[in-house]
Amino acid sequence: MRKKLVAGNWKMHGSLAENAALLAAIKPALVGIDAVVCVPFPYLAQAQAVLSGSSITWGAQNLSDQPKGAYTGETSASMLLDFGCRYVIVGHSERRSLYGETDAQVASKYVAAQAAGLTPILCVGETLAERESGVTEAVVSRQLDAVIQAAGVATLAQAIVAYEPVWAIGTGKTASPEQAQAVHAFIRSKIAALDATIANGLVIQYGGSVKASNAAELMAQPDIDGGLIGGASLVADEFIAICRAAAKHE
Ligand code: PGA
Numbered sequence: 001m002r003k004k005l006v007a008g009n010w011k012m013h014g015s016l017a018e019n020a021a022l023l024a025a026i027k028p029a030l031v032g033i034d035a036v037v038c039v040p041f042p043y044l045a046q047a048q049a050v051l052s053g054s055s056i057t058w059g060a061q062n063l064s065d066q067p068k069g070a071y072t073g074e075t076s077a078s079m080l081l082d083f084g085c086r087y088v089i090v091g092h093s094e095r096r097s098l099y100g101e102t103d104a105q106v107a108s109k110y111v112a113a114q115a116a117g118l119t120p121i122l123c124v125g126e127t128l129a130e131r132e133s134g135v136t137e138a139v140v141s142r143q144l145d146a147v148i149q150a151a152g153v154a155t156l157a158q159a160i161v162a163y164e165p166v167w168a169i170g171t172g173k174t175a176s177p178e179q180a181q182a183v184h185a186f187i188r189s190k191i192a193a194l195d196a197t198i199a200n201g202l203v204i205q206y207g208g209s210v211k212a213s214n215a216a217e218l219m220a221q222p223d224i225d226g227g228l229i230g231g232a233s234l235v236a237d238e239f240i241a242i243c244r245a246a247a248k249h250e
Contacts, residue, residue, distance in 0.1 A: 004219060004246035005160065005203055005226040007036035007121060008233025009061060009089060019043055023050045025236035030056055035243045036087050037233065038121070041075055044083035052084065059087030059118070062095060065108035077116030088113050089228075090120045091143065093166045103146035110147050114158055121160045121205070121228065122147060124187075128167035136165075137186050144190065153194040160203045161187060162228040168208025170230055177217045177224075180206045184223035212241035219249040 014022075019039070026035075027050065038059045039047050047058035064074035080088060090113060091106035101109075106122070113120040124143040126136040140163070148156075163183050168175050175183075184204050192199035206218055207228030218224055226246050232238040 001250070002201060002203055002225050003034065004250050005034055005036065005205065006239075006243045006246045007038055007059070007087065007089075007160075007162075007205065007226070007228050008239055009038050009092070009207070009228055009230050010040060010233060011061070011094070011230060012040060013234055014040060014043060016043070016046060019046055020050070022234065022236055023047065026239055027051065027054050027056060029236070029240040030054075030243055033243050033247045035239075038087065038089050044080070044085060048084040057086045059085045059089070059121070061089045061092065063088050063090070063109055063113055063118075065105065065112045067112070077112050077118055080118060081116055086119060087121055087160070088118050089123060089162075091123045093123060093125055093164060093169060097166070103143055104150075106143070107146045107150035110155075110159070111151050114151065114155055119158055119160060121162050123162045123164050123207070123228070125164040125166050125169075125208070131165065131167065136183060140183060140187060141190060144187065148194070153191065153198055156191060156195075156198050156202055160205060162205040162207050163187060164207035164228060170209070172209050174209040174211075174214050174218070175206070177221050180218060181221040181223055184221065188223050210242060212238045212245070215242040215245035216248075219246045 035056045038061050060080050090109040095101045110120045124140045126139040130139050188199050203225040205226045205228045206224045210227045210229050211232045
């Protein structure tokens, strides 16, 4: 059976002092529960120092698709490894929409992450306009296909997929458990058509306004294997409750 895994996406939030308080609160509360925090680059060392030896792992929110060189402002996979990262988010909708990352660039970041031994958390999801025009599955398919074509379906054994409907991110509008489950089931069946074993083992997280109050019903869905949590991951009690709700449904 798949394990559930909840990851926090802190986005561009935090400070040394705020992070210290947040990490000090979640670490003892999540003993024995696997969870991930994806922190801003400057705080990776802090996450490593505080979380080493705990059941909480840490990661980054982006990486370069290049290994090194004249790429001002970029951060390579091997740099993330230097700070003990295990995970890296690729293709978050904010990267796609605000920074123009294309499906092809996302795919090459996915490849770079895996080549270094990091587990990419590959984000896919449709906008409100796309959902309303009935192309949700086509959009999610296209985003997945870019990665499958670049890397091969077998590489999904070392990846996580996060379904994040753009209209639900940071808006307070969560997809209903049924809406989310339907897309998760679609993703799994699409992968299963290529490789049933990979599909069965693939962790598919849901992201988009997950909170303590709606986590249990989302995590109870058969194809929802955890969450990618933005705003609520910055509030210790919320994040702890979401992680516990996921663990309960394993
Ligand atoms: P949210 O963000 O939980 O604040 O909606 C989720 C995400 O962007 O990963």
